[in-house]
Amino acid sequence: MSFYNIYDEIKTQPYEQLFNGVTPQEVEAVLQKSQLDERDLLVLLSPAAENYLEKMAQKAHKLTVQHFGKVISLYAPLYLTDYCVNKCTYCSFSLDNDFPRRKLSAIEIDQEAKALKSMGIQHVILLTGESRKHSSVAYLAESARLVKAHAASIAIEVQPLDTEEYKQLCQSGVDGLTVYQEVYNEDIYKEIHVKGPKRNYRYRLDAPERGCQAGMRTVNIGALLGLDDWRKEVFFTSLHARYLQKKYIETEVAVSFPRIRPNLGGFAPKVNVEDKNLVQAMLAFRLFMPRAGITLSTREEAALRDQLIKLGVTKMSAASSTVVGGYATKQNDNSQFEISDSRSVEEVKMSLKRNGYQPVSKDWDILVEAEEEPVIAAAYTHNGNTRANTGV
Protein backbone atom coordinates (compact mmCIF):
# COMPACT_ATOMS: atom_id res chain seq x y z
CA MET A 1 0.00 0.00 0.00
CA SER A 2 1.26 3.40 -0.97
CA PHE A 3 -0.38 6.74 -1.55
CA TYR A 4 -0.11 5.85 -5.22
CA ASN A 5 -2.94 3.32 -4.77
CA ILE A 6 -5.16 6.06 -3.38
CA TYR A 7 -4.13 8.49 -6.09
CA ASP A 8 -4.76 5.86 -8.74
CA GLU A 9 -8.27 5.32 -7.45
CA ILE A 10 -9.28 8.96 -7.30
CA LYS A 11 -7.33 10.53 -10.15
CA THR A 12 -10.07 10.10 -12.74
CA GLN A 13 -12.92 11.61 -10.73
CA PRO A 14 -14.69 14.37 -12.69
CA TYR A 15 -13.11 17.13 -10.62
CA GLU A 16 -14.31 20.09 -12.59
CA GLN A 17 -17.86 18.89 -12.28
CA LEU A 18 -17.44 18.04 -8.61
CA PHE A 19 -15.93 21.41 -7.71
CA ASN A 20 -18.43 23.39 -9.74
CA GLY A 21 -21.38 21.45 -8.37
CA VAL A 22 -20.75 22.50 -4.76
CA THR A 23 -23.50 24.75 -3.36
CA PRO A 24 -23.20 27.52 -0.75
CA GLN A 25 -25.38 25.42 1.58
CA GLU A 26 -22.83 22.63 1.47
CA VAL A 27 -20.03 25.04 2.32
CA GLU A 28 -22.01 26.38 5.26
CA ALA A 29 -22.68 22.86 6.50
CA VAL A 30 -18.97 21.98 6.35
CA LEU A 31 -18.09 25.11 8.30
CA GLN A 32 -20.24 23.81 11.17
CA LYS A 33 -18.29 20.57 11.39
CA SER A 34 -15.27 19.92 13.58
CA GLN A 35 -13.88 16.90 11.74
CA LEU A 36 -13.69 17.01 7.99
CA ASP A 37 -13.63 14.15 5.54
CA GLU A 38 -12.51 13.96 1.94
CA ARG A 39 -15.79 15.30 0.58
CA ASP A 40 -15.69 18.25 3.01
CA LEU A 41 -12.21 19.10 1.80
CA LEU A 42 -13.43 19.13 -1.77
CA VAL A 43 -16.28 21.43 -0.77
CA LEU A 44 -13.87 23.91 0.84
CA LEU A 45 -11.69 23.94 -2.26
CA SER A 46 -14.64 24.69 -4.55
CA PRO A 47 -15.44 27.98 -6.28
CA ALA A 48 -18.54 28.23 -4.05
CA ALA A 49 -16.30 28.35 -0.96
CA GLU A 50 -14.56 31.45 -2.32
CA ASN A 51 -17.37 33.51 -0.85
CA TYR A 52 -16.66 32.10 2.59
CA LEU A 53 -12.96 32.90 2.86
CA GLU A 54 -13.44 35.21 5.84
CA LYS A 55 -15.39 32.59 7.80
CA MET A 56 -12.85 29.95 6.88
CA ALA A 57 -10.05 32.28 7.93
CA GLN A 58 -11.57 32.98 11.34
CA LYS A 59 -11.93 29.28 11.99
CA ALA A 60 -8.46 28.43 10.67
CA HIS A 61 -6.87 31.17 12.77
CA LYS A 62 -8.58 29.97 15.92
CA LEU A 63 -7.60 26.36 15.35
CA THR A 64 -4.00 27.24 14.60
CA VAL A 65 -3.61 29.44 17.67
CA GLN A 66 -5.21 26.74 19.81
CA HIS A 67 -2.84 24.04 18.62
CA PHE A 68 0.36 25.96 17.93
CA GLY A 69 -0.04 29.16 19.91
CA LYS A 70 0.88 32.63 18.69
CA VAL A 71 4.20 31.33 17.56
CA ILE A 72 5.98 31.00 14.21
CA SER A 73 9.17 28.99 13.72
CA LEU A 74 11.85 30.41 11.46
CA TYR A 75 14.21 28.55 9.13
CA ALA A 76 16.42 29.22 6.14
CA PRO A 77 17.71 27.18 3.21
CA LEU A 78 21.38 26.38 2.72
CA TYR A 79 22.13 25.48 -0.89
CA LEU A 80 24.99 23.00 -1.06
CA THR A 81 25.20 22.45 -4.79
CA ASP A 82 23.28 23.24 -7.96
CA TYR A 83 24.48 20.29 -10.06
CA CYS A 84 21.46 18.53 -11.43
CA VAL A 85 20.90 15.64 -13.81
CA ASN A 86 17.24 16.35 -14.49
CA LYS A 87 15.69 18.34 -17.24
CA CYS A 88 12.64 20.08 -15.82
CA THR A 89 10.88 22.81 -17.74
CA TYR A 90 10.17 25.05 -14.73
CA CYS A 91 13.44 24.97 -12.79
CA SER A 92 16.59 27.08 -13.11
CA PHE A 93 18.82 24.20 -12.05
CA SER A 94 17.61 22.18 -15.06
CA LEU A 95 20.34 20.27 -16.89
CA ASP A 96 19.92 22.30 -20.09
CA ASN A 97 20.44 25.66 -18.38
CA ASP A 98 24.01 26.55 -19.05
CA PHE A 99 25.70 28.18 -16.08
CA PRO A 100 28.76 27.42 -14.01
CA ARG A 101 27.69 24.92 -11.37
CA ARG A 102 29.05 24.86 -7.86
CA LYS A 103 29.40 22.50 -4.99
CA LEU A 104 30.38 23.75 -1.56
CA SER A 105 33.48 22.37 0.12
CA ALA A 106 33.56 21.41 3.79
CA ILE A 107 35.08 24.77 4.68
CA GLU A 108 32.46 26.65 2.70
CA ILE A 109 29.63 24.66 4.29
CA ASP A 110 30.99 25.54 7.70
CA GLN A 111 31.15 29.21 6.71
CA GLU A 112 27.61 29.20 5.39
CA ALA A 113 26.28 27.53 8.53
CA LYS A 114 28.15 30.02 10.70
CA ALA A 115 26.82 32.91 8.67
CA LEU A 116 23.28 31.60 9.08
CA LYS A 117 23.73 31.22 12.80
CA SER A 118 25.03 34.76 13.14
CA MET A 119 21.93 35.92 11.26
CA GLY A 120 19.81 34.23 13.94
CA ILE A 121 18.85 31.09 12.01
CA GLN A 122 19.14 27.75 13.76
CA HIS A 123 16.76 25.62 11.73
CA VAL A 124 18.47 24.93 8.44
CA ILE A 125 17.29 23.06 5.40
CA LEU A 126 20.04 21.69 3.17
CA LEU A 127 19.23 21.89 -0.51
CA THR A 128 20.84 20.47 -3.60
CA GLY A 129 20.06 19.90 -7.21
CA GLU A 130 19.37 16.27 -7.95
CA SER A 131 22.60 14.51 -8.73
CA ARG A 132 23.65 11.37 -6.94
CA LYS A 133 27.18 12.08 -8.05
CA HIS A 134 27.46 15.64 -6.74
CA SER A 135 25.11 15.33 -3.81
CA SER A 136 25.80 11.78 -2.73
CA VAL A 137 24.48 10.45 0.55
CA ALA A 138 28.02 10.52 1.93
CA TYR A 139 28.35 14.21 0.97
CA LEU A 140 24.96 15.00 2.52
CA ALA A 141 25.83 13.12 5.71
CA GLU A 142 29.12 14.98 5.96
CA SER A 143 27.35 18.30 5.33
CA ALA A 144 24.85 17.52 8.10
CA ARG A 145 27.68 16.75 10.50
CA LEU A 146 29.29 20.10 9.67
CA VAL A 147 26.08 22.11 9.94
CA LYS A 148 25.11 20.39 13.20
CA ALA A 149 27.78 22.36 15.03
CA HIS A 150 25.91 25.59 14.27
CA ALA A 151 22.26 24.52 14.09
CA ALA A 152 19.48 23.12 16.26
CA SER A 153 17.63 21.30 13.50
CA ILE A 154 18.55 20.12 10.01
CA ALA A 155 16.20 19.19 7.22
CA ILE A 156 17.03 18.13 3.67
CA GLU A 157 15.49 18.88 0.31
CA VAL A 158 17.46 16.73 -2.11
CA GLN A 159 16.83 14.02 -4.70
CA PRO A 160 14.52 11.25 -3.41
CA LEU A 161 16.49 8.54 -1.61
CA ASP A 162 15.98 5.00 -0.37
CA THR A 163 14.79 4.33 3.18
CA GLU A 164 18.20 3.10 4.27
CA GLU A 165 19.81 6.26 2.93
CA TYR A 166 17.34 8.43 4.80
CA LYS A 167 18.14 6.44 7.93
CA GLN A 168 21.83 7.10 7.43
CA LEU A 169 21.12 10.83 7.20
CA CYS A 170 18.97 10.72 10.34
CA GLN A 171 21.93 9.20 12.12
CA SER A 172 24.05 12.12 10.92
CA GLY A 173 21.70 14.61 12.57
CA VAL A 174 19.07 15.23 9.90
CA ASP A 175 15.58 15.35 11.38
CA GLY A 176 13.40 16.69 8.60
CA LEU A 177 12.63 15.78 5.02
CA THR A 178 11.06 17.99 2.39
CA VAL A 179 10.03 16.48 -0.91
CA TYR A 180 7.63 18.27 -3.19
CA GLN A 181 5.83 16.11 -5.69
CA GLU A 182 5.76 19.30 -7.84
CA VAL A 183 2.61 18.09 -9.58
CA TYR A 184 0.35 15.18 -8.61
CA ASN A 185 -1.19 14.94 -12.07
CA GLU A 186 0.90 12.09 -13.46
CA ASP A 187 0.48 13.07 -17.12
CA ILE A 188 1.66 16.64 -16.54
CA TYR A 189 4.43 15.28 -14.34
CA LYS A 190 5.79 13.30 -17.28
CA GLU A 191 5.46 16.31 -19.59
CA ILE A 192 7.48 18.72 -17.48
CA HIS A 193 10.09 16.31 -16.19
CA VAL A 194 11.61 15.73 -19.55
CA LYS A 195 14.76 13.83 -18.72
CA GLY A 196 16.53 12.25 -15.78
CA PRO A 197 15.65 10.05 -12.80
CA LYS A 198 13.06 12.57 -11.67
CA ARG A 199 10.79 11.19 -14.39
CA ASN A 200 10.08 8.32 -12.00
CA TYR A 201 6.79 9.63 -10.58
CA ARG A 202 6.22 6.77 -8.22
CA TYR A 203 9.70 6.85 -6.64
CA ARG A 204 9.22 10.52 -5.82
CA LEU A 205 5.65 10.07 -4.61
CA ASP A 206 6.75 7.41 -2.14
CA ALA A 207 9.77 9.38 -0.90
CA PRO A 208 7.92 11.12 1.96
CA GLU A 209 6.67 7.74 3.13
CA ARG A 210 10.21 6.34 3.05
CA GLY A 211 11.28 9.33 5.13
CA CYS A 212 8.61 8.53 7.74
CA GLN A 213 9.79 4.92 7.81
CA ALA A 214 13.38 6.03 8.26
CA GLY A 215 12.47 8.06 11.36
CA MET A 216 12.42 11.63 10.06
CA ARG A 217 10.73 13.79 12.71
CA THR A 218 9.17 16.13 10.20
CA VAL A 219 8.11 15.38 6.66
CA ASN A 220 7.06 18.28 4.48
CA ILE A 221 5.24 17.74 1.19
CA GLY A 222 3.78 20.07 -1.40
CA ALA A 223 2.73 20.70 -4.95
CA LEU A 224 4.12 23.53 -7.02
CA LEU A 225 0.97 25.51 -7.62
CA GLY A 226 0.52 26.67 -11.18
CA LEU A 227 1.34 23.44 -12.98
CA ASP A 228 -2.26 22.17 -13.04
CA ASP A 229 -5.66 23.12 -11.60
CA TRP A 230 -4.68 24.20 -8.08
CA ARG A 231 -7.92 22.93 -6.52
CA LYS A 232 -7.16 19.40 -7.66
CA GLU A 233 -3.50 19.61 -6.73
CA VAL A 234 -4.28 20.88 -3.23
CA PHE A 235 -6.89 18.15 -2.88
CA PHE A 236 -4.28 15.47 -3.70
CA THR A 237 -1.64 17.11 -1.49
CA SER A 238 -4.03 17.21 1.46
CA LEU A 239 -5.01 13.58 1.03
CA HIS A 240 -1.35 12.65 0.77
CA ALA A 241 -0.68 14.50 4.05
CA ARG A 242 -3.57 12.78 5.77
CA TYR A 243 -2.44 9.39 4.48
CA LEU A 244 1.02 9.94 5.95
CA GLN A 245 -0.23 11.31 9.27
CA LYS A 246 -2.59 8.43 9.79
CA LYS A 247 -0.05 5.76 8.89
CA TYR A 248 2.98 7.36 10.59
CA ILE A 249 1.55 8.83 13.74
CA GLU A 250 5.00 9.75 15.12
CA THR A 251 5.89 11.99 12.21
CA GLU A 252 4.99 15.66 12.10
CA VAL A 253 3.51 16.10 8.66
CA ALA A 254 3.67 19.55 7.13
CA VAL A 255 2.56 21.00 3.83
CA SER A 256 3.77 23.92 1.74
CA PHE A 257 1.87 25.74 -0.96
CA PRO A 258 4.66 27.06 -3.20
CA ARG A 259 3.55 29.07 -6.21
CA ILE A 260 5.68 28.94 -9.32
CA ARG A 261 8.19 31.79 -9.48
CA PRO A 262 10.06 33.20 -12.46
CA ASN A 263 13.26 31.27 -13.16
CA LEU A 264 16.17 31.11 -15.56
CA GLY A 265 14.35 28.98 -18.15
CA GLY A 266 11.57 31.55 -18.47
CA PHE A 267 8.80 29.05 -17.69
CA ALA A 268 5.31 30.52 -17.52
CA PRO A 269 2.86 28.85 -15.12
CA LYS A 270 0.01 26.98 -16.83
CA VAL A 271 -2.49 28.19 -14.32
CA ASN A 272 -2.48 31.56 -12.66
CA VAL A 273 -2.84 31.03 -8.94
CA GLU A 274 -4.08 34.30 -7.45
CA ASP A 275 -3.58 35.39 -3.86
CA LYS A 276 -7.15 34.50 -3.00
CA ASN A 277 -6.59 31.01 -4.42
CA LEU A 278 -3.49 30.54 -2.31
CA VAL A 279 -5.44 31.68 0.74
CA GLN A 280 -8.29 29.29 0.01
CA ALA A 281 -5.87 26.38 -0.44
CA MET A 282 -4.20 27.11 2.88
CA LEU A 283 -7.46 27.56 4.78
CA ALA A 284 -9.09 24.44 3.37
CA PHE A 285 -6.04 22.42 4.34
CA ARG A 286 -5.92 23.89 7.86
CA LEU A 287 -9.56 23.04 8.48
CA PHE A 288 -8.99 19.54 7.08
CA MET A 289 -5.87 18.90 9.19
CA PRO A 290 -5.91 21.23 12.21
CA ARG A 291 -2.65 19.93 13.69
CA ALA A 292 -0.48 19.72 10.60
CA GLY A 293 2.32 22.17 9.94
CA ILE A 294 2.06 24.76 7.19
CA THR A 295 5.34 26.10 5.83
CA LEU A 296 5.64 29.42 4.03
CA SER A 297 8.72 30.34 2.01
CA THR A 298 10.18 33.63 0.81
CA ARG A 299 8.72 32.91 -2.61
CA GLU A 300 5.87 35.12 -1.48
CA GLU A 301 6.17 38.85 -0.98
CA ALA A 302 6.68 40.40 2.44
CA ALA A 303 3.31 42.16 2.51
CA LEU A 304 1.42 39.01 1.59
CA ARG A 305 3.43 36.87 4.00
CA ASP A 306 2.53 39.21 6.85
CA GLN A 307 -1.15 38.59 6.08
CA LEU A 308 -0.77 34.84 5.56
CA ILE A 309 0.82 34.13 8.95
CA LYS A 310 -2.54 34.55 10.65
CA LEU A 311 -4.23 32.02 8.40
CA GLY A 312 -2.59 28.85 9.62
CA VAL A 313 1.13 29.15 8.92
CA THR A 314 3.36 27.54 11.54
CA LYS A 315 6.78 27.89 9.99
CA MET A 316 8.37 30.40 7.64
CA SER A 317 11.70 30.97 6.02
CA ALA A 318 13.55 34.23 6.51
CA ALA A 319 16.41 36.03 4.80
CA SER A 320 16.66 33.21 2.31
CA SER A 321 19.25 32.89 -0.36
CA THR A 322 18.46 30.36 -3.08
CA VAL A 323 21.97 30.39 -4.54
CA VAL A 324 24.83 28.09 -3.66
CA GLY A 325 27.11 29.88 -1.21
CA GLY A 326 24.67 32.74 -0.83
CA TYR A 327 25.34 33.73 2.77
CA ALA A 328 29.06 33.81 3.41
CA THR A 329 30.75 33.77 0.02
CA LYS A 330 28.26 35.43 -2.33
CA GLN A 331 30.12 34.43 -5.49
CA ASN A 332 27.19 33.10 -7.40
CA ASP A 333 23.94 34.51 -8.61
CA ASN A 334 22.25 31.59 -10.34
CA SER A 335 19.34 31.10 -8.00
CA GLN A 336 16.89 28.21 -8.18
CA PHE A 337 14.02 30.64 -8.19
CA GLU A 338 13.62 34.30 -7.37
CA ILE A 339 12.67 35.14 -3.84
CA SER A 340 10.12 37.86 -3.17
CA ASP A 341 10.71 38.66 0.47
CA SER A 342 14.20 40.02 0.91
CA ARG A 343 13.88 41.20 4.50
CA SER A 344 16.54 40.27 7.03
CA VAL A 345 15.88 37.83 9.86
CA GLU A 346 15.62 40.75 12.28
CA GLU A 347 13.08 42.49 10.06
CA VAL A 348 11.00 39.33 9.77
CA LYS A 349 11.12 38.90 13.54
CA MET A 350 10.05 42.49 14.13
CA SER A 351 7.19 42.14 11.74
CA LEU A 352 6.02 38.92 13.40
CA LYS A 353 6.05 40.65 16.76
CA ARG A 354 4.09 43.58 15.35
CA ASN A 355 1.51 41.08 14.17
CA GLY A 356 1.21 39.56 17.63
CA TYR A 357 3.38 36.51 17.02
CA GLN A 358 6.46 35.24 18.78
CA PRO A 359 9.22 34.27 16.36
CA VAL A 360 10.91 31.04 17.41
CA SER A 361 14.45 30.46 16.14
CA LYS A 362 15.09 27.31 18.05
CA ASP A 363 12.58 24.53 18.45
CA TRP A 364 14.70 21.41 18.71
CA ASP A 365 18.03 20.08 19.92
CA ILE A 366 19.87 17.61 17.74
CA LEU A 367 20.14 14.57 19.97
CA VAL A 368 22.29 12.45 17.70
CA GLU A 369 25.83 11.91 18.83
CA ALA A 370 28.36 9.68 17.21
CA GLU A 371 29.34 6.34 18.72
CA GLU A 372 27.70 6.88 22.04
CA GLU A 373 26.66 4.47 24.71
CA PRO A 374 23.02 3.43 24.77
CA VAL A 375 21.04 5.97 26.75
CA ILE A 376 19.07 3.28 28.51
CA ALA A 377 20.76 -0.01 29.27
CA ALA A 378 19.49 -2.83 27.09
CA ALA A 379 18.85 -4.98 30.15
CA TYR A 380 16.19 -2.60 31.38
CA THR A 381 12.78 -4.19 31.83
CA HIS A 382 9.49 -2.36 31.86
CA ASN A 383 8.91 -3.25 35.47
CA GLY A 384 9.29 -0.12 37.55
CA ASN A 385 10.76 -2.17 40.40
CA THR A 386 13.85 -3.23 38.51
CA ARG A 387 15.94 -0.64 40.27
CA ALA A 388 15.05 -1.85 43.74
CA ASN A 389 15.50 -5.47 42.78
CA THR A 390 18.91 -5.11 41.27
CA GLY A 391 20.15 -2.50 43.68
CA VAL A 392 21.41 -0.36 40.82
Place this chain on the structure above:
Amino acid sequence: MDELQIGGVKLTNRLFAGTGKFADHSVMREAFHQSETEVVTVAVRRVDLEAGQENILEDIPSGIILMPNTSGARNAEEAVRIARLAKAAGMGNWIKIEVIADQKYLLPDNEETLRAVDVLANEGFVVLPYMNPDLMAAKKMADAGAAAIMPLGSPIGSNRGIRMKEMIRILIEEKTVPIVVDAGIGRPSEAAEAMEMGADAVLVNTAIATADDPVGMAKAFNLAVKAGRGAYLSGLGPVSERANASSPLTGFLG
Protein backbone atom coordinates in the same frame (compact mmCIF):
# COMPACT_ATOMS: atom_id res chain seq x y z
CA MET B 1 -0.93 26.57 56.09
CA ASP B 2 -2.10 24.52 53.13
CA GLU B 3 1.12 23.53 51.44
CA LEU B 4 1.93 21.18 48.63
CA GLN B 5 5.24 19.34 48.80
CA ILE B 6 6.94 18.13 45.65
CA GLY B 7 10.55 17.03 45.50
CA GLY B 8 11.19 18.48 48.95
CA VAL B 9 9.90 21.90 47.93
CA LYS B 10 6.93 23.50 49.67
CA LEU B 11 4.51 25.26 47.37
CA THR B 12 1.65 27.47 48.43
CA ASN B 13 0.19 28.16 45.00
CA ARG B 14 -1.38 25.26 43.17
CA LEU B 15 -1.54 26.68 39.68
CA PHE B 16 1.37 25.60 37.47
CA ALA B 17 1.87 27.51 34.24
CA GLY B 18 3.47 26.92 30.85
CA THR B 19 5.58 29.09 28.56
CA GLY B 20 4.44 27.79 25.17
CA LYS B 21 2.08 29.61 22.84
CA PHE B 22 2.52 33.15 24.23
CA ALA B 23 2.74 35.86 21.59
CA ASP B 24 5.07 37.94 23.69
CA HIS B 25 7.50 37.29 26.51
CA SER B 26 6.64 40.42 28.46
CA VAL B 27 2.96 39.46 28.48
CA MET B 28 4.00 36.00 29.65
CA ARG B 29 5.98 37.51 32.47
CA GLU B 30 3.06 39.59 33.64
CA ALA B 31 0.73 36.59 33.35
CA PHE B 32 3.03 34.63 35.66
CA HIS B 33 2.99 37.50 38.09
CA GLN B 34 -0.81 37.66 38.15
CA SER B 35 -1.21 33.91 38.37
CA GLU B 36 1.09 33.85 41.42
CA THR B 37 2.41 30.61 40.03
CA GLU B 38 5.45 29.02 41.66
CA VAL B 39 6.15 26.37 39.03
CA VAL B 40 6.56 27.04 35.33
CA THR B 41 7.23 24.50 32.62
CA VAL B 42 9.38 25.29 29.60
CA ALA B 43 10.18 23.13 26.58
CA VAL B 44 13.90 22.42 26.55
CA ARG B 45 13.77 22.40 22.75
CA ARG B 46 12.83 26.10 22.81
CA VAL B 47 15.53 27.15 25.26
CA ASP B 48 18.36 28.97 23.54
CA LEU B 49 21.01 29.89 26.06
CA GLU B 50 22.88 31.92 23.47
CA ALA B 51 19.91 34.07 22.57
CA GLY B 52 20.66 36.77 25.15
CA GLN B 53 17.51 38.73 25.90
CA GLU B 54 15.43 36.47 23.70
CA ASN B 55 16.31 33.47 25.84
CA ILE B 56 12.96 32.47 27.28
CA LEU B 57 14.54 31.71 30.66
CA GLU B 58 15.27 35.44 31.03
CA ASP B 59 11.54 36.03 31.30
CA ILE B 60 10.85 33.55 34.04
CA PRO B 61 11.16 35.52 37.27
CA SER B 62 13.66 34.12 39.74
CA GLY B 63 11.89 32.49 42.64
CA ILE B 64 9.72 30.49 40.29
CA ILE B 65 10.67 26.83 40.04
CA LEU B 66 11.66 25.92 36.54
CA MET B 67 10.22 22.65 35.34
CA PRO B 68 11.81 21.92 31.96
CA ASN B 69 9.82 19.49 29.83
CA THR B 70 10.87 16.96 27.25
CA SER B 71 8.41 18.10 24.58
CA GLY B 72 9.41 16.61 21.24
CA ALA B 73 10.57 13.31 22.70
CA ARG B 74 9.03 10.37 20.91
CA ASN B 75 10.47 7.67 23.15
CA ALA B 76 12.17 7.18 26.51
CA GLU B 77 15.69 7.54 25.09
CA GLU B 78 14.93 10.98 23.64
CA ALA B 79 13.24 12.09 26.85
CA VAL B 80 16.27 11.04 28.87
CA ARG B 81 18.64 12.87 26.52
CA ILE B 82 16.56 16.03 26.65
CA ALA B 83 16.40 15.86 30.46
CA ARG B 84 20.18 15.56 30.65
CA LEU B 85 20.57 18.50 28.28
CA ALA B 86 18.35 20.56 30.56
CA LYS B 87 20.37 19.67 33.62
CA ALA B 88 23.66 20.32 31.85
CA ALA B 89 22.32 23.71 30.77
CA GLY B 90 21.66 24.64 34.37
CA MET B 91 17.88 24.33 34.35
CA GLY B 92 17.74 22.63 37.72
CA ASN B 93 16.72 19.09 38.54
CA TRP B 94 12.97 19.16 38.00
CA ILE B 95 11.81 17.50 34.81
CA LYS B 96 8.37 17.06 33.34
CA ILE B 97 8.51 13.99 31.16
CA GLU B 98 6.53 14.29 28.00
CA VAL B 99 6.84 11.37 25.62
CA ILE B 100 4.51 11.82 22.70
CA ALA B 101 4.69 9.58 19.70
CA ASP B 102 1.33 10.64 18.32
CA GLN B 103 1.38 13.88 16.39
CA LYS B 104 -2.34 13.94 15.75
CA TYR B 105 -3.85 13.91 19.23
CA LEU B 106 -0.59 14.47 21.13
CA LEU B 107 -1.36 11.67 23.56
CA PRO B 108 1.44 10.50 25.84
CA ASP B 109 2.96 7.02 25.66
CA ASN B 110 2.70 5.68 29.21
CA GLU B 111 5.04 2.75 28.66
CA GLU B 112 7.90 4.88 27.34
CA THR B 113 7.17 7.53 29.96
CA LEU B 114 7.56 4.93 32.69
CA ARG B 115 10.92 3.86 31.30
CA ALA B 116 12.10 7.47 31.33
CA VAL B 117 10.80 8.01 34.89
CA ASP B 118 12.79 5.04 36.07
CA VAL B 119 16.05 6.22 34.54
CA LEU B 120 15.72 9.88 35.50
CA ALA B 121 14.50 9.35 39.05
CA ASN B 122 17.52 7.14 39.48
CA GLU B 123 19.72 9.99 38.29
CA GLY B 124 18.35 12.28 40.96
CA PHE B 125 15.83 14.27 38.96
CA VAL B 126 12.56 15.39 40.50
CA VAL B 127 10.42 13.66 37.92
CA LEU B 128 6.87 14.68 37.00
CA PRO B 129 5.50 12.46 34.25
CA TYR B 130 2.73 13.69 31.98
CA MET B 131 0.53 10.68 31.40
CA ASN B 132 -2.68 9.14 30.25
CA PRO B 133 -4.72 8.62 33.43
CA ASP B 134 -4.35 4.91 33.99
CA LEU B 135 -4.14 3.67 37.56
CA MET B 136 -1.62 0.90 36.97
CA ALA B 137 0.66 3.17 35.00
CA ALA B 138 0.42 5.86 37.71
CA LYS B 139 1.30 3.34 40.41
CA LYS B 140 4.30 2.07 38.47
CA MET B 141 5.51 5.61 37.84
CA ALA B 142 5.18 6.47 41.52
CA ASP B 143 7.01 3.26 42.45
CA ALA B 144 9.73 4.14 39.96
CA GLY B 145 10.29 7.40 41.77
CA ALA B 146 7.97 10.00 40.23
CA ALA B 147 7.62 13.01 42.55
CA ALA B 148 4.12 13.73 41.25
CA ILE B 149 1.85 12.34 38.56
CA MET B 150 0.43 14.59 35.86
CA PRO B 151 -2.58 13.01 34.21
CA LEU B 152 -4.17 14.75 31.25
CA GLY B 153 -7.67 16.16 31.66
CA SER B 154 -8.16 16.08 27.89
CA PRO B 155 -5.70 16.07 24.98
CA ILE B 156 -3.15 18.93 25.03
CA GLY B 157 -4.49 22.20 23.71
CA SER B 158 -7.99 20.83 23.29
CA ASN B 159 -9.58 23.13 25.91
CA ARG B 160 -12.21 20.43 26.40
CA GLY B 161 -12.12 20.28 30.19
CA ILE B 162 -11.78 17.25 32.43
CA ARG B 163 -13.03 14.62 30.03
CA MET B 164 -11.03 11.97 31.87
CA LYS B 165 -12.84 12.79 35.09
CA GLU B 166 -13.62 9.27 36.27
CA MET B 167 -10.08 8.00 35.74
CA ILE B 168 -8.57 11.07 37.39
CA ARG B 169 -10.93 10.64 40.33
CA ILE B 170 -9.55 7.11 40.77
CA LEU B 171 -5.95 8.35 40.53
CA ILE B 172 -6.70 10.90 43.24
CA GLU B 173 -8.34 8.31 45.48
CA GLU B 174 -5.40 5.95 45.15
CA LYS B 175 -2.58 8.45 45.07
CA THR B 176 0.71 7.98 46.86
CA VAL B 177 2.27 11.12 45.36
CA PRO B 178 0.63 14.45 44.41
CA ILE B 179 -1.65 14.54 41.35
CA VAL B 180 -1.31 17.55 39.06
CA VAL B 181 -3.98 17.67 36.36
CA ASP B 182 -2.27 18.78 33.17
CA ALA B 183 -3.65 19.57 29.73
CA GLY B 184 -7.11 20.12 28.42
CA ILE B 185 -8.23 22.66 31.01
CA GLY B 186 -9.86 25.38 28.94
CA ARG B 187 -11.58 27.57 31.51
CA PRO B 188 -11.18 28.60 35.12
CA SER B 189 -14.32 26.68 36.13
CA GLU B 190 -12.65 23.48 34.90
CA ALA B 191 -9.55 24.21 36.93
CA ALA B 192 -11.81 24.74 39.94
CA GLU B 193 -13.52 21.45 39.17
CA ALA B 194 -10.19 19.58 39.19
CA MET B 195 -9.29 21.17 42.51
CA GLU B 196 -12.70 20.37 44.00
CA MET B 197 -12.11 16.75 43.03
CA GLY B 198 -8.99 16.78 45.19
CA ALA B 199 -6.27 17.30 42.62
CA ASP B 200 -3.17 18.72 44.30
CA ALA B 201 -2.53 21.22 41.53
CA VAL B 202 -3.32 21.97 37.90
CA LEU B 203 -1.11 23.01 35.01
CA VAL B 204 -2.61 25.48 32.55
CA ASN B 205 -0.90 26.77 29.43
CA THR B 206 -3.00 27.07 26.26
CA ALA B 207 -6.02 28.61 27.96
CA ILE B 208 -3.90 31.41 29.45
CA ALA B 209 -1.37 31.92 26.65
CA THR B 210 -3.91 32.12 23.84
CA ALA B 211 -6.57 34.18 25.63
CA ASP B 212 -7.24 37.66 24.26
CA ASP B 213 -5.94 38.96 27.56
CA PRO B 214 -3.50 36.39 28.96
CA VAL B 215 -2.81 38.47 32.06
CA GLY B 216 -6.49 38.75 32.95
CA MET B 217 -6.96 35.06 32.28
CA ALA B 218 -3.99 34.13 34.46
CA LYS B 219 -5.55 36.06 37.31
CA ALA B 220 -8.89 34.33 36.76
CA PHE B 221 -7.24 30.90 36.87
CA ASN B 222 -5.40 31.79 40.04
CA LEU B 223 -8.68 32.66 41.73
CA ALA B 224 -10.41 29.57 40.37
CA VAL B 225 -7.71 27.23 41.61
CA LYS B 226 -7.85 28.85 45.04
CA ALA B 227 -11.66 28.60 45.08
CA GLY B 228 -11.61 24.94 44.05
CA ARG B 229 -8.99 24.10 46.65
CA GLY B 230 -10.93 25.99 49.29
CA ALA B 231 -14.07 24.05 48.46
CA TYR B 232 -12.19 20.76 48.65
CA LEU B 233 -10.69 21.62 52.03
CA SER B 234 -14.04 22.75 53.33
CA GLY B 235 -15.39 19.30 53.00
CA LEU B 236 -17.03 19.19 49.61
CA GLY B 237 -15.10 15.99 49.33
CA PRO B 238 -16.08 13.00 47.29
CA VAL B 239 -19.78 12.87 46.61
CA SER B 240 -21.44 9.55 47.17
CA GLU B 241 -22.20 7.89 43.90
CA ARG B 242 -25.47 6.42 45.12
CA ALA B 243 -28.47 8.19 46.55
CA ASN B 244 -28.98 7.74 50.27
CA ALA B 245 -32.16 5.77 50.83
CA SER B 246 -34.57 7.94 52.77
CA SER B 247 -36.25 5.18 54.76
CA PRO B 248 -34.02 2.58 56.34
CA LEU B 249 -34.44 -0.93 55.01
CA THR B 250 -32.68 -2.70 57.84
CA GLY B 251 -34.26 -0.83 60.75
CA PHE B 252 -36.20 -3.93 61.76
CA LEU B 253 -32.93 -5.51 62.88
CA GLY B 254 -33.05 -3.15 65.82
